Every structure is written in structure tokens, then in C-alpha cells.
Amino acid sequence: MRYSKDLLAKSPESVLVxxxxxxxxxxxxxxxxxxxxxxxxxMRRCCGDSTLADDLSQQVFMQAWRSIRQLHDAERLGPWxxxxxxxxxxxxxxxxxxxxAADEHTDTNTSHQDQTSVGMDLDRALATLADEAxxxxxxxxxxxxxxxxxxxxxxxxxxxxxxxxxxxTKKLQxxxxxxxxxxxxxx
Amino acid sequence: MNTGHDPKLMALFEExxxxxGDTAFAEDIMRVIxxxxxxxxxxxxxxxxxxxxxxxxVASPVVTALGMATELLPxxxxxIESDWLQKLLAPINSIAAALALGILAIRKFxxxxxx
Numbered sequence: 051m052r053y054s055k056d057l058l059a060k061s062p063e064s065v066l067v068x069x070x071x072x073x074x075x076x077x078x079x080x081x082x083x084x085x086x087x088x089x090x091x092x093m094r095r096c097c098g099d100s101t102l103a104d105d106l107s108q109q110v111f112m113q114a115w116r117s118i119r120q121l122h123d124a125e126r127l128g129p130w131x132x133x134x135x136x137x138x139x140x141x142x143x144x145x146x147x148x149x150x151a152a153d154e155h156t157d158t159n160t161s162h163q164d165q166t167s168v169g170m171d172l173d174r175a176l177a178t179l180a181d182e183a184x185x186x187x188x189x190x191x192x193x194x195x196x197x198x199x200x201x202x203x204x205x206x207x208x209x210x211x212x213x214x215x216x217x218x219t220k221k222l223q224x225x226x227x228x229x230x231x232x233x234x235x236x237x
Numbered sequence: 238m239n240t241g242h243d244p245k246l247m248a249l250f251e252e253x254x255x256x257x258g259d260t261a262f263a264e265d266i267m268r269v270i271x272x273x274x275x276x277x278x279x280x281x282x283x284x285x286x287x288x289x290x291x292x293x294x295v296a297s298p299v300v301t302a303l304g305m306a307t308e309l310l311p312x313x314x315x316x317i318e319s320d321w322l323q324k325l326l327a328p329i330n331s332i333a334a335a336l337a338l339g340i341l342a343i344r345k346f347x348x349x350x351x352x
Binding site for chain 2: 075078079080082083086087090091094095104107108111112115166168169172173190191192219222223226229
């Protein structure tokens with residue numbers, strides 16, 4: 051059955067999930083439109099490369115389309131998508147070992163289409179962190195997840211997560227000290 | 238509860254958020270999904286065609302084999318002169334019964350080894 055774009059745009063997310071589960075493509079496209087900002091930003095913070103982030107985001111949504119029937123509670127769409135996104139990122143990291151990735155992405159660190167200057171600086175600062183620490187920081191600051199939630203999502207030990215966030219915060223504060231100074235001056 | 242969150246960093250993360258309101262990204266995804274669906278349907282159609290071709294090739298030998306099996310399986314292992322007794326014992330006194338017992342024994346043996 052076909053629904054007009056306007057009707058879908060006004061529909062609550064739970065209805066769109068239900069329709070998508072029944073195979074309605076337009077409903078799923080509307081879900082993608084609504085959730086893309088969040089997922090694309092999350093992936094950008096994770097990988098620091100907007101082209102790669104968009105590729106991975108695309109794969110996340112394609113995976114979501116393939117497995118949306120497994121999502122029984124429409125209210126859980128957000129956490130479910132977040133899990134898909136983080137798993138996609140972890141899989142990507144596993145496939146691309148650090149040496150090869152460094153080789154391939156020498157230039158991609160400068161790929162910052164549609165990025166604000168704050169976004170670019172933040173990604174540059176995040177790039178100074180190790181992968182695990184970066185993920186913990188992104189989940190903590192970008193997603194505002196608790197340590198326990200990060201533990202359940204990533205499988206990392208709680209102590210490691212706390213230490214990554216503490217050290218990562220310190221490192222980011224150093225890297226982004228210029229912003230703190232500007233904020234002080236503005237006051 | 239999280240501790241040690243720097244509010245300035247938190248604000249920077251918020252400020253760094255880019256807004257994507259366009260439909261091009263969703264359209265791209267749906268295009269790729271459609272392409273994949275078409276490819277999958279093509280592969281399934283090709284597999285079905287090959288399957289039908291294979292079936293038509295092996296149909297005759299399979300029918301012959303099934304006919305032979307139908308004749309062979311009820312054959313008694315031990316001949317019993319009494320007609321009613323032979324019919325009564327047919328479920329255990331036949332090649333089919335021996336085969337079934339053999340399969341059950343092999344299954345039990347495999348389970349004992351691997352469980």
C-alpha cells in the first residue's frame with residue numbers, strides 16, 4: 051500500500067517502524083530522513099572522516115532495513131539503531147587493521163565535507179585518542195550514555211571505560227583549550 | 238551515573254552537530270536497497286531455472302530409483318510361510334525396517350561421540 055509523503059512525514063515513529071516491518075519502503079525512507087542527522091553525526095565523531103562516516107551510516111540503515119523485523123518494540127528504535135551503528139564501526143575497525151588504515155586514510159582525515167569548524171577541530175582532537183578511548187568519549191559525550199550503558203554496548207570493562215573517559219577528557223581539554231579560552235574571554 | 242563530564246566539552250559536542258535535513262541520503266539508500274533486491278531476485282530466478290533444468294535431467298532416473306526402492310524396501314528378510322504372520326511382522330521383517338534400525342543406530346552412535 052502506498053502512503054503520501056506528507057502523511058508519512060506526520061506519522062509517529064512507531065507507525066513508521068510498523069510499516070517498515072511490513073516492507074513499506076516509503077515509511078523506511080522517512081525513518082532514514084528523520085534519523086540520519088543523529089546517525090551521521092555519531093559516525094562522524096567515531097571515525098572523523100565525513101565520507102567514511104556517510105558510507106558507514108548508509109550501511110547501518112541498510113542493515114536496519116534487512117533486520118527491521120527483529121525490532122519488536124518500535125519504541126526501542128533509537129537504542130537499536132545505535133547498537134547497529136556501533137557494531138558497524140567496530141566491525142569496520144576489525145576489518146581495517148591500524149597499519150592499513152593509516153596507509154589508506156592519510157588523506158581522508160582532511161575529508162570534512164559539510165563540517166562546521168568546531169566539528170573539524172573536535173574530530174581532529176578526537177583523532178589524537180586511541181580507538182577505544184575515542185569510542186568511549188563519543189558515547190559518553192555525544193550520546194550521553196552512562197558508563198554502565200557503554201559497558202553493555204561495547205563489552206569493555208567498566209574500569210577501562212572510566213579510565214578512557216577520564217584520560218580522554220583531559221586530552222580533549224588540552225587539544226581544545228583555545229575554545230575554553232575564547233569562552234572565558236567572551237564572559 | 239557519569240562523573241567528570243566537562244560541560245565545555247559537552248557544549249562543543251553539541252555545537253559540532255551538523256544538521257542533515259535533505260532527502261538525498263535516504264533516496265540513495267533506497268536506491269541501493271532496490272538494486273540489491275533486484276540482484277537477489279535475479280540470483281533466485283537463475284537458481285530456480287538451474288534447479289528446474291537439473292530436475293528435468295534427473296527426473297527419469299529418480300523415478301526409476303523410487304520405483305526400485307518401492308519394490309525392494311518391503312521385501313521380507315526372513316521368509317515366513319504363514320501369510321498372516323508375515324503381514325503382521327512386515328514392519329520389522331523387511332529391508333526398510335533394517336535400514337531404519339541401521340539409521341537409528343548410526344544416529345545414536347554419532348550423538349554419543351559428539352555430545
